[in-house]
Amino acid sequence: MTEATIMRLGHLGDGIAEGPIFAARTLPGEVIEGTLDGDRIASPRILTPSPNRVRPPCRHVRACGGCAMQHAADDFVAGWKSDVVRAALTAHGISADLAGIETSLPHERRRATMSMRRTKKGALVGFHAPRSDVLTAVPDCLLLHPDLTASFPALEALAVLGGSRKGEMSATITQSIAGVDVAVNGGKPLDRHLEVGLAQLAGEHGLARLAWDGELVVERHAPVQLFGKAQVVPPPGAFLQATKSGEQALLTVVRDAVQGARRVVDLFAGCGTFTLPVAQDSEVHAVEGLESMMSALDAGWRKAQGLKHVSTETRDLFRRPLLPDELNRFDAAIIDPPRAGAEAQIAEIAASKLTRLAMVSCNPVSFARDVAVLRDAGFKLGPVQVVDQFRWSTHVEVAAALTR
Known part of the structure; x- marks a missing residue:
């Protein structure tokens, strides 16, 4: 068991102790201990917490790799x-x-790329755990706008219909004036049968637009973004x-x-x-x-x-x-x-x-x-x-x- 004192944070948010030794989700001044694997303590135990440490507000924080700084006070992060x-x-x-x-x-993020995987019982939609291929469902994500989290059942249905058990897919989901805009990558090749099924799912779940590996499947409503006085319909998955x-x-x-x-x-x-x-x-x-x-x-x-x-x-x-x-x-x-x-x-x-x-x-x-x-x-x-x-x-x- 190794004991260390965190001196500063690196640009990726990891705490850095003398050595250097790296430990995720730690803060300057904290004394930690844990098993050293190379130059990293993967699961540090906090012996002396920083006054800037707070209880992470999201229940998914330990399994999800989406947020690296929920353990720190807002003023400290700023x-x-x-x-x-x-x-x-x-x-x-x-x-x-x-x-x-x-x-x-919180809940203001209007665009995100979700990972999707077909499973024996259905599908899994979420983010990867830190430094891992493990995919974690995040139904109560505190980052995403409610319109985006409401689209998760649609993404699960899309993964079941168009995903392979052997691979992982991704979906860029974007909030628009007309509804959620979805651009999927990594799915099965698009044929006529799959296209019909995907279009039906888009209608059932109220998606504004659905694209599949760069090809437009259906646009039920133009997914408009407002830039000043202009209404713009970006390409699927656009920045x-x-x-x-x-x-x-x-x-x-x-x-x-x-x-x-x-x-x-x-x-x-x-x-x-x-x-x-x-x-x-x-x-x-x-x-x-x-x-x-x-x-x-x-x-x-x-x-x-x-x-x-x-x-x-x-x-x-x-x-x-x-x-x-x-x-x-x-x-x-x-x-x-x-x-x-x-x-x-x-x-x-x-x-x-x-x-x-x-x-x-x-x-x-x-x-x-x-x-x-x-x-x-x-x-x-x-x-x-x-x-x-x-x-x-x-x-x-x-x-x-x-x-x-």
Whole structure:
């Protein structure tokens, strides 16, 4: 039996003791003991608890791997996530003011990817246990919007009909104005018999739309998302900000950053999360790598009233970033890249004549790296808004304005 004192948390939320020794769901200052397996104590016993330790509110917490931080007080988690952002910036010699943290509420998550497995008695829908292939049902999940948990019987029925006992499936479920939008991957090959059965199940369970391994099975009602004044029907399984309040916090920073600009370019625009609200005041050119997203954005803009001109361009910004002469046509830019950041595009922004940039990121490390490049090109970082859309997780997002 090994005894250890937790010194700090790693970026994945594990407690770290001298050694280093890692222990999940522990907090700084806690004294723990347990069996050491390599560099990890898998099931630590808390000998001296932290004053920041709380009773996890969810009954699924021990078996489910969805929430890594339910054992910590909300104030502690907010401070820790802010420190993660601050540390990432400090590593590049960047000093920044943090404008606070916006934390989403329980039951606010409007999009999730569920794992599904057909069983002898039916089907199992849920999340995996920590570091395990074991699938745990989460009928009382405190993260998901009630509309999503209400769709679990539909997912179970879909797994029974279209799943294999030998494999696991996944379903991206998204709340929409018209009902739950479901995109399944990993099921049986779609044939006419299966398609008819799936369409019938979608009707019985009131699903707005059902897609199967990238193919549309049925769209009973258009699964509309509202971006500003525009109604958009994203492609099945398309990216969407996890919560509406989180999206609004990011959008507030973006709109403030580009306010007054006549022409704006939105890089990694997706389906128009920022493009369409910003188009209420500015002309916007939206650039995204997936044609299906650009088509959805364009259709939403054309049906909306009172928006300025929006143009779209399908382009792989990792391989073909907009060059300085293209960027110089705009008064301001918005960029919201994937977790890896946007090194190539950031380099072109640095070399351009752009003076205003709204930057959104779901990875403080790549955000800090890209900000450092812009700083060296003369940009100044404004207050950084920290956004916690993935409550009780280690995930954190940021948004800020940069000017030069």
